[in-house]
Amino acid sequence: xxxxxxxxxxxxxxxxxxxxxxxxxxxxxxxxxxxxxxxxxxxxxxxxxxxxxxxxxxxxxxxxxxxxxxxxxxxxxxxxxxxxxxxxxxxxxxxxxxxxxxxxxxxxxxxxxxxxxxxxxxxxxxxxxxxxxxxxxxxxxxxxxxxxxxxxxxxxxxxxx
Amino acid sequence: xxxxxxxxxxxxxxxxxxxxxxxxxxxxxxxxxxxxxxxxxxxxxxxxxxxxxxxxxxxxxxxxxxxxxxxxxxxxxxxxxxxxxxxxxxxxxxxxxxxxxxxxxxxxxxxxxxxxxxxxxxxxxxxxxxxxxxxxxxxxxxxxxxxxxxxxxxxxxxxxxxxxxxxxxxxxxxxxxxxxxxxxxxxxxxxxxxxxxxxxxxxxxxxxxxxxxxxxxxxxxxxxxxxxxxxxxxxxxxxxxxxxxxxxxxxxxxxxxxxxxxxxxxxxxxxxxxxxxxxxxxxxxxxxxxxxxxxxxxxxxxxxxxxxxxxxxxxxxxxxxxxxxxxxxxxxxxxxxxxxxxxxxxxxxxxxxxxxxxxxxxxxxxxxxxxxxxxxxxxxxxxxxxxxxxxxxxxxxxxxxxxxxxxxxxxxxxxxxxxxxxxxxxxxxxxxxxxxxxxxxxxxxxxxxxxxxxxxxxxxxxxxxxxxxxxxxxxxxxxxxxxxxxxxxxxxxxxxxxxxxxxxxxxxxxxxxxxxxxxxxxxxxxxxxxxxxxxxxxxxxxxxxxxxxxxxxxxxxxxxxxxxxxxxxxxxxxxxxxxxxxxxxxxxxxxxxxxxxxxxxxxxxxxxxxxxxxxxxxxxxxxxxxxxxxxxxxxxxxxxxxxxxxxxxxxxxxxxxxxxxxxxxxxxxxxxxxxxxxxxxxxxxxxxxxxxxxxxxxxxxxxxxxxxxxxxxxxxxxxxxxxxxxxxxxxxxxxxxxxxxxxxxxxxxxxxxxxx
Numbered sequence: 001x002x003x004x005x006x007x008x009x010x011x012x013x014x015x016x017x018x019x020x021x022x023x024x025x026x027x028x029x030x031x032x033x034x035x036x037x038x039x040x041x042x043x044x045x046x047x048x049x050x051x052x053x054x055x056x057x058x059x060x061x062x063x064x065x066x067x068x069x070x071x072x073x074x075x076x077x078x079x080x081x082x083x084x085x086x087x088x089x090x091x092x093x094x095x096x097x098x099x100x101x102x103x104x105x106x107x108x109x110x111x112x113x114x115x116x117x118x119x120x121x122x123x124x125x126x127x128x129x130x131x132x133x134x135x136x137x138x139x140x141x142x143x144x145x146x147x148x149x150x151x152x153x154x155x156x157x158x159x160x161x
Numbered sequence: 162x163x164x165x166x167x168x169x170x171x172x173x174x175x176x177x178x179x180x181x182x183x184x185x186x187x188x189x190x191x192x193x194x195x196x197x198x199x200x201x202x203x204x205x206x207x208x209x210x211x212x213x214x215x216x217x218x219x220x221x222x223x224x225x226x227x228x229x230x231x232x233x234x235x236x237x238x239x240x241x242x243x244x245x246x247x248x249x250x251x252x253x254x255x256x257x258x259x260x261x262x263x264x265x266x267x268x269x270x271x272x273x274x275x276x277x278x279x280x281x282x283x284x285x286x287x288x289x290x291x292x293x294x295x296x297x298x299x300x301x302x303x304x305x306x307x308x309x310x311x312x313x314x315x316x317x318x319x320x321x322x323x324x325x326x327x328x329x330x331x332x333x334x335x336x337x338x339x340x341x342x343x344x345x346x347x348x349x350x351x352x353x354x355x356x357x358x359x360x361x362x363x364x365x366x367x368x369x370x371x372x373x374x375x376x377x378x379x380x381x382x383x384x385x386x387x388x389x390x391x392x393x394x395x396x397x398x399x400x401x402x403x404x405x406x407x408x409x410x411x412x413x414x415x416x417x418x419x420x421x422x423x424x425x426x427x428x429x430x431x432x433x434x435x436x437x438x439x440x441x442x443x444x445x446x447x448x449x450x451x452x453x454x455x456x457x458x459x460x461x462x463x464x465x466x467x468x469x470x471x472x473x474x475x476x477x478x479x480x481x482x483x484x485x486x487x488x489x490x491x492x493x494x495x496x497x498x499x500x501x502x503x504x505x506x507x508x509x510x511x512x513x514x515x516x517x518x519x520x521x522x523x524x525x526x527x528x529x530x531x532x533x534x535x536x537x538x539x540x541x542x543x544x545x546x547x548x549x550x551x552x553x554x555x556x557x558x559x560x561x562x563x564x565x566x567x568x569x570x571x572x573x574x575x576x577x578x579x580x581x582x583x584x585x586x587x588x589x590x591x592x593x594x595x596x597x598x599x600x601x602x603x604x605x606x607x608x609x610x611x612x613x614x615x616x617x618x619x620x621x622x623x624x625x626x627x628x629x630x631x632x633x634x635x636x637x638x639x640x641x642x643x644x645x646x647x648x649x650x651x652x653x654x655x656x657x658x659x660x661x662x663x664x665x666x667x668x669x670x671x672x673x674x675x676x677x678x679x680x681x682x683x684x685x686x687x688x689x690x691x692x693x694x695x696x697x698x699x700x701x702x703x704x705x706x707x708x709x710x711x712x713x714x715x716x717x718x719x720x721x722x723x724x725x726x727x728x729x730x731x732x733x734x735x736x737x738x739x740x741x742x743x744x745x746x747x748x749x750x751x752x753x754x755x756x757x758x759x760x761x762x763x764x765x766x767x768x769x770x771x772x773x774x775x776x777x778x779x780x781x782x783x784x785x786x787x788x789x790x791x792x793x794x795x796x797x798x799x800x801x802x803x804x805x806x807x808x809x810x811x812x813x814x815x816x817x818x819x820x821x822x823x824x825x826x827x828x829x830x831x832x833x834x835x836x837x838x839x840x841x842x843x844x845x846x847x848x849x850x851x852x853x854x855x856x857x858x859x860x861x862x863x864x865x866x867x868x869x870x871x872x873x874x875x876x877x878x879x880x881x882x883x884x885x886x887x888x889x890x891x892x893x894x895x896x897x898x899x900x901x902x903x904x905x906x907x908x909x910x911x912x913x914x915x916x917x
Contacts (some may be wrong), residue, residue, distance in 0.1 A: 038190065046354060051353060105403040107352070138838070
């Protein structure tokens, strides 16, 4: 469809790679990632910023990419789940999620991992309560929250080694 | 390779999940695809006077506006039990969200704009969204009686009534009769992956992509609707991103298939989360329980009357009514029982299977009734259960599978772990409950295992791995039987053109039924390897044993791989094994077959109630399940904890709320809350009982539903223990608890004590 005002020119860095795109003015960052860049590791669910499945890192802070306009990401530095093990080796968090059984159906996992990564950047050794509160915006209907907490704790320890 | 069973192997497929590489249905991009949006009406029940697609058709990019008028006539209808659900609404919409038309366009934006511009002239009609309204004498009929020829209830909203029972209640003498009426809320699955459907023409057939639990059943009904041979319908079913029963049966697959065939292009419909609320939910229910006891606590009789509120179409809900109520008396030895269960149609989202399959609703009532009886009798609730629990081998449901576990062990373990009987501070309380669920009544699973020339293996198994971890279990079984390391095993699922038939992924069956098929396939390979070894060594097959990946020759063991290479010879190739696992139907059985196994769980909780706000904090939570054998303890724990937390959802917070037009008011993630990491019990402990007494591999039973069954009754009993407040309606929201605290001064009316 032709948009009033036409397309928006966007330049951004995604997982270390410079990207230049045209986006619709109303387009979300989530659909830009999934539909225009083919980065489907970032998941789509509630589209109102409640579930956390679409969590990405924007200029070093986690956001729900469904609530960010693509146009707002112009000039931004973005990291998505695809950017974490880019060299082929898992980061400690991803490893810990596997070891602790913190991913069941796995659909919320990319968002959980992105949120946990941000938490560990802010708090190097979070308590269980800090993890539960820090990740309260990431829903897991399989209910493996305890195993997610264990994974984050384990990853915090791994990062020290 | 022994030692693969009972170990916490990492999830097979986990790597792709933690890296975001796994492609769920909505992640798959098809070239030249059309995007579909549904056209719905803002009310539960309406007469469709006309549908005008012209404005929508003028939107640039819109390629098709499909209405009921351009589908085959009469409108194709489908469903697992009743052929009642139309591809698009005919004449009337019967629930909020039922599509009247669907728009396919080059872009999602164009499809959305088109859907907005489809002009539907409609008249809102009276609706029923509760049991009472649906049963009222002047209630509007949800289903056209013409769809129910020969059904004496066709002119009512009762879809079916099921009656079960045994023994004679009349004349039974009891010291105490306890009765009460309970309600269970309308809740939705809320899989984080919204349902996704795609279809594309494929030569003279069709390919369907769906996040469905039952790809082979979908293949069958698509073949029927499209009048195609099974071989021309290919169902690709990527692992669902959570399903919990909500992705068992077809929803919009027929719609997208017609749109793909009409346009000649691939089409794609990914529901919004809000649309999933309008696509799947659990039956709500009203349950009356009446139980007689002797003064020593022995149950003398039980009557259970359940009204399950179904939606506008039956889906698999009638089966949840019959199967869930059939075993609703629970794991007890009861001399006389009478169970009546009705499935009642309403103008709401079609209800369907949801973890527990009709069991959690009566369990909430029966277990609460047991806890109330314990108080009345002055018998400890744990003791009351131990006195009445049926013991191994007892036909506690006459004519069905006898008790297949040491259930009292499970109860004792849970009581021990929660510290039953130890003093608690004021404002705190404990509660306990048990749950039982019948496993599958029939089943058929095939598996093919291919041991390749380099000693790696491909396992084809048509289970849907929706988070329960079946891929991992089948890999562990194959590793155990053939000695192939797990990282050299590929598990292939989710494609009816490639993987042999599996009846379905439901009733916690896959470890047992498909697991046995995988073992069967591995054992056929062992037999072939034994023949190879005999040939190579020039000895009799009877002198050779193949097990755990090893070939036991008269002069010592060698790994299978040592036989494989010379055995296959210079051309290489592979050794193929096929396995089959059946549970036949039993024609005389009221459910069509007896239970393959029982899931048994005991849940005990400790709560703290805020008297000022009514908030319930679950301080400690214990869940213990009899699993036969935990093939993967890490995954077993994940299933039990996940079921517990999901159960806390309907116990404490989840329920649909309707507005005056029969619309779901709290549609979506903002207003419908599910448990988050901040709603967890402060402490949770899960444990298992393992007696290797299940019918599955290595003595395993199915186990993914048990831990959800009795959550509500345990928590409500703890709230009563803490506060004295009696609550018989779920969820136990702060407001409801707060009101119940205010009502405490009222004398209790529902529990009656009398002799007869």
